[in-house]
Amino acid sequence: MDPGSPEGRCRLMRWLCTANRGFANYALEELRRLFDVKAVKQIAAGEIFTIETDLEREAMLEAIQAKEPIFLRHIQPVDRTVTIEGNADDLNHLSELVRNAKPVFSGKRTAVHIRRSASSPYHYTASDTKGVLDAVLDELDSEPVMQNPDIILSIYAAGEELLAGWGTPGELLSDWPGGAVRFQREEEQISRAKFKLLEAERAFGLHLEDYKEALDIGAAPGGWTSLLLERGCAVTAVDPADLHPSLMDHPRLAYFKKNAGEVKFRPDTFDLLVCDMSWSPMLMVKLVLDLQASLERGGTAIITIKLMHRKPLQTIRDVIRKLEESSFKLLKAKQLFHNRDEITLYLNKI
Ligand SMILES: C[S@@+](CC[C@H](N)C(=O)[O-])C[C@H]1O[C@@H](n2cnc3c(N)ncnc32)[C@H](O)[C@@H]1O
Structure with missing residues (x-):
């Protein structure tokens, strides 16, 4: 419409x-x-x-x-509001709100997400609130779940009111509260940057295990490389900085301790190109375009764009235009939860 x-x-x-x-x-x-x-x-x-x-x-x-x-990152309709009393009435009002919306939840798997502003007088923790509302959902023949819900009841405790609304994970743009995707940090994890590629995998519906030959530009210390290796890809990593020692003997890793501008690969060598260079966006684009022939047609590129300037929307437009004028088609551009001053692009080589 x-x-x-x-x-x-x-x-x-x-x-x-x-x-x-x-x-x-x-x-x-x-x-x-x-x-x-x-x-x-x-x-x-x-x-x-x-x-x-x-x-x-x-x-x-x-x-x-x-x-x-x-x-x-996240959007939620404000379907109902509850004035915060700061006592047990708040839970009663929320329970009533859910009962009155029975047709929304009945017969569905429902996740309850609760967030709050630091200054909210709302008294209860997320798990207290969820416990109470899960019991109400049970009464309504709705299955309270944590993962893969059909519908999410999303509640935000603001200064004076509880803002409640519902929608599918697709409508709310995420199946995490407020779109804050949390991953467990692994003991041996090489870098926090790994979370960015993990999140991109989910957000873009990628199946990294389907790729055979990946090129990782700006790979050090090796969080993305380690994930690609875990998914079964052979990885060519390029970075003048050192990769983590734990990766060095991996049989599916080739490491070029070089600037991306100094390497060249045969055409169509890779089916996946990833680049997380934290570098000036236009210089990053130039390096990616110089290496694009090594990515086969139909191949995928995942690229972070560092937003160094005051006009991020303009920078993003310029970068996408340059990539699309060449041989890439943008599938999605998103600032992921784990992106700091950057966004992530998901592209296809055409
Ligand atoms: C944010 S870190 C990458 C983190 C990595 N994705 C991970 O998961 O560990 C950025 C890296 O880009 C590298 N880099 C910057 N400019 C580069 C260039 N021209 N060629 C290759 N690597 C470059 C830096 O040396 C740095 O190691």
Whole structure:
């Protein structure tokens, strides 16, 4: 449905939006490009805000799905609000809210996600609240689950009110509370950067185990390389810095201790190219394009773009344009939870 058409309009509806800290303004700018945002309220500085639109729920969700904003990590309709009393009435009101929405949850696997602002007078922990609401869901013939839910009941305890809403993981853009994807740190983990590729694997629906030959540019200390090796790929790692010693004897690893500008590979050597160089975006693009012939047609590229400048949306547009003018097609651009001052691109070589 065209978000500009009168069809799909309704009274103002509120949505709770979450971005990585410091990037809320960019998420808002992207949302404003999609539809008319009537009102904005900051909930947590630089990170969480509500917007009001006159789009029907379905039209709004369609608009978001059609052009998912890069910086919007999570979105939740505010279907109901509860004024926080700071006592047990809050739990009673939430229970009542869930009972009154029985048709939404009945017969479904339901996950309850609870988040809060630091200053909220809401008294109960997430697990206390979840315990109470899981019991109510049980009464409604809904199965409370932690993973693979059909529907998520998402509750945010703000300053004065509980903002509650529901949707599928696809509609909320994540199956994690607020889109904050948490991975267990492994004892032998080489770098936190590994989480970025793990998250990209989930967010983009990648099957890394299906790739045979991967090129990792800017590989050190080796978090991404280690994940690719774990998934069964042969990996060619390029970095002037040292790889972690635990990787060095791996039989499926070739390591070039060099700048990416100094290496060359035969055409069509790789079916996967990953690049996490933390480098000036345009220089990174140049290095990737210089190596693109080594990636076969139909191959995949996962690239992080460091947002070094004050105009990230412009930088992103410029990088994508350069890559698409060459032989890449963008499949998705997203600021993942584990991206700091960067975003991740998922591309196909055409
Ligand atoms: C953020 S770290 C990569 C972390 C890695 N993905 C991991 O999982 O451990 C960035 C790396 O890019 C490398 N780098 C920067 N410029 C480079 C270049 N021109 N060629 C190759 N590597 C480069 C740096 O030496 C650094 O090791």
